[in-house]
């Protein structure tokens with residue numbers, strides 16, 4: 001099923017709830033991750049998206065993403081969305097990946113540029129995610145989603161410039177959007193207003209994570225630059241040396257964000273579960289009646 005049809009069902013009034021998972025990293029025990037995914041799938045989210053390495057289609061880098069997406073769709077019977085980066089992919093490689101996805105009955109792709117990284121050789125076929133989006137829509141019937149950034153993408157000159165670039169993704173055929181993580185809902189609402197004003201009219205799922213350790217938040221802030229509200233910083237400072245307390249506080253904080261978002265009529269929640277069945281289950285328990 002195409003993800004946009006989940007949002008566009010007649011009389012749709014509920015919030016779409018999706019979970020993001022990642023495939024096993026090189027040398028990581030596959031069994032543990034597969035067991036975790038089984039537990040996450042048992043929560044029956046509307047769909048599960050599966051990340052990919054920044055290398056994208058290069059050198060078979062998408063194989064783990066396709067394998068996990070296939071497991072989710074064909075074994076667990078949950079709709080799936082495979083992430084696909086293009087920064088180091090040729091058109092031929094993307095076509096091969098699309099064919100493999102189709103063979104596994106996968107109908108949705110999150111079309112991404114990927115981060116620019118000195119360790120990854122860039123190819124010239126796709127400069128931006130919008131180029132990949134247009135290419136997929138021209139050569140396949142797989143539906144494309146895109147990434148967006150409530151605080152603006154780190155390379156963009158301004159939030160407005162980033163929003164106008166985002167509009168190019170929609171014009172290229174992107175049917176739904178998923179936001180980068182944020183910890184301050186006011187930033188999301190402001191982004192949403194601006195996006196709607198310039199004609200970005202597709203469903204936008206809010207990206208939420210439950211922070212469960214101090215190192216996790218440090219890594220994330222350095223990677224995605226999400227700003228941290230004072231009450232969030234206070235929470236980390238208070239519980240950083242008590243892992244269980246920090247985990248519970250992180251889950252409570254994310255729950256509060258989600259309750260506010262659903263009450264405000266958000267299209268969807270995209271929960272970054274970090275492959276933790278415990279955290280996914282706790283969040284799901286807290287909000288399932290709201291969905």
Ligand code: FAD
Pocket residue numbers: 050051052053054055083084085110111112113114115116127128129130147148153154155156161162163165166168169178179180181207
């Ligand atoms: P783009 O949309 O191409 O934007 C990149 C930059 O280019 C932005 O600053 C934008 O404003 C600018 N831009 C776009 N078009 C133009 C134009 N025509 N002219 C000038 N400037 C332009 N990374 C992974 O490696 N694997 C993953 O699985 C993964 N999953 C993600 C999931 C989500 C929900 C999000 C939000 C991000 C994810 N990322 C992932 C990270 C993503 O690859 C990076 O944030 C990357 O730097 C940008 O990707 P993009 O698709 O948003 O790029």
